[in-house]
Amino acid sequence: VIDIRKLYADTGMFTYDPGFTSTASCESGLTYIDGDEGILLHRGYPIDQLAEQSSFMEVSYLLLRGELPSKAELEEFTRTITRHTMVHEQLTTFYRGFRRDAHPMAIMCGVVGALSAFYHDSTDINDPMQRRIASHRLIAKMPTIAAMAYKYSVGQPFVYPRNDLSYTGNFLNMTFSVPAEEYVVDPVIEDAMDKIFILHADHEQNASTSTVRLAGSSGANPFACIAAGIACLWGPAHGGANEAALNMLREIGTVDRIPEYIARAKNKDDPFRLMGFGHRVYKNYDPRAKVMQKTANEVLTKLGVTDPIFDVARELEQIALNDPYFVEKKLYPNVDFYSGIILSAIGFPTEMFTVLFALARTVGWVAQWNEMISDPAQKIGRPRQLYTGPTQRDYVPVDKR
Numbered sequence: 001v002i003d004i005r006k007l008y009a010d011t012g013m014f015t016y017d018p019g020f021t022s023t024a025s026c027e028s029g030l031t032y033i034d035g036d037e038g039i040l041l042h043r044g045y046p047i048d049q050l051a052e053q054s055s056f057m058e059v060s061y062l063l064l065r066g067e068l069p070s071k072a073e074l075e076e077f078t079r080t081i082t083r084h085t086m087v088h089e090q091l092t093t094f095y096r097g098f099r100r101d102a103h104p105m106a107i108m109c110g111v112v113g114a115l116s117a118f119y120h121d122s123t124d125i126n127d128p129m130q131r132r133i134a135s136h137r138l139i140a141k142m143p144t145i146a147a148m149a150y151k152y153s154v155g156q157p158f159v160y161p162r163n164d165l166s167y168t169g170n171f172l173n174m175t176f177s178v179p180a181e182e183y184v185v186d187p188v189i190e191d192a193m194d195k196i197f198i199l200h201a202d203h204e205q206n207a208s209t210s211t212v213r214l215a216g217s218s219g220a221n222p223f224a225c226i227a228a229g230i231a232c233l234w235g236p237a238h239g240g241a242n243e244a245a246l247n248m249l250r251e252i253g254t255v256d257r258i259p260e261y262i263a264r265a266k267n268k269d270d271p272f273r274l275m276g277f278g279h280r281v282y283k284n285y286d287p288r289a290k291v292m293q294k295t296a297n298e299v300l301t302k303l304g305v306t307d308p309i310f311d312v313a314r315e316l317e318q319i320a321l322n323d324p325y326f327v328e329k330k331l332y333p334n335v336d337f338y339s340g341i342i343l344s345a346i347g348f349p350t351e352m353f354t355v356l357f358a359l360a361r362t363v364g365w366v367a368q369w370n371e372m373i374s375d376p377a378q379k380i381g382r383p384r385q386l387y388t389g390p391t392q393r394d395y396v397p398v399d400k401r
């Protein structure tokens with residue numbers, strides 16, 4: 001009998017790293033994270049500077065092309081993206097096939113995957129021009145697809161893209177305007193939304209980005225790869241955390257109930273976790289959470305919303321940051337802790353939160369996918385395993401078992 005475990009002896013060095021906590025799967029020049037110091041840089045630029053001073057279109061250009069654009073380059077890029085915001089009219093029939101109460105992330109997985117059936121002329125991954133067009137299409141159409149998912153869920157007619165509005169303004173208009181009523185995009189909300197998009201644009205080799213790269217490594221077309229990324233993002237430990245964090249804050253409801261939830265989070269027999277706390281890489285304050293907290297303050301003030309959930313969040317943060325359990329495990333608020341409060345104040349239902357994350361992350365996924373395809377060292381992603389099943393044995397006919 002062959003002991004299959006012995007076979008590993010012939011393959012040289014072999015690492016076992018569940019969750020890839022210390023294995024680099026690629027080289028990348030897009031995003032740098034120092035989790036101990038709480039630093040996040042895109043192409044060298046600190047995230048707080050980009051969120052405060054740049055725009056989502058500019059950050060998209062930066063991630064895709066490697067440098068900040070000149071004024072003319074930014075205008076040209078924005079014009080190109082704007083030209084691609086429409087989706088094929090037949091795609092609307094795809095939506096109508098879903099149940100009215102379908103989760104919009106379920107719709108997103110299906111509709112984005114279906115784009116490869118509509119845009120055959122940009123699925124050849126070996127043609128740089130086709131790759132560029134596919135990238136532009138994905139970034140441009142995600143707001144349209146996301147807004148349509150929302151409109152479908154509330155039973156309102158789809159709103160077509162408007163090319164006279166900004167990327168983010170157009171998305172807000174497609175989401176919140178209704179026929180026969182004037183809707184003017186509020187600049188404070190537009191600015192906050194644009195910041196949220198910037199803060200979610202890329203985050204190196206997280207689960208969904210790794211999924212996009214793994215799918216892409218087999219040569220799958222970009223639309224299929226981004227659909228795979230959306231599916232992975234949906235999980236509550238990843239992109240679904242903003243929805244889960246807001247639901248948790250609502251459940252806590254008042255400041256006096258916080259200790260009960262802190263105690264639950266510390267109890268090893270209780271699977272409960274403080275949603276919006278902790279991060280695989282950040283063992284310090286997530287730099288995106290800082291911007292998010294400030295933006296939440298601005299939006300609530302501007303809208304005149306006095307949401308008690310914001311008080312619960314701030315108090316919870318203070319209590320957790322001073323609790324020995326959270327201090328010892330280096331659990332700090334992450335990007336999702338405050339984003340739900342802002343999105344809720346703007347008027348998005350919780351089911352849309354992860355959709356908005358997917359919308360923004362598309363640029364990171366697309367940039368990472370392009371980087372991977374252009375990398376001569378790239379191979380098909382094919383992790384190995386440590387086999388723990390039975391050793392070789394002989395088949396036993398069913399009447400002898």
Ligand code: ACO
Nearest residue numbers: 237238239241265273274275276277278279280329334336
């Ligand atoms: N509440 C309470 N305890 C926690 C939390 C939390 N939110 N997060 C981690 N811990 C504890 C774990 O129980 C574990 O304790 P132990 O060492 O005694 O077993 C320890 O801290 C380490 O946790 P791991 O799960 O091993 O850390 P990992 O890096 O695998 O997980 C994760 C990171 C998934 C983000 C985790 O912190 C978590 O589940 N957080 C809540 C969900 C969340 O907010 N996700 C959003 C992530 S950001 C993003 O995707 C954009």
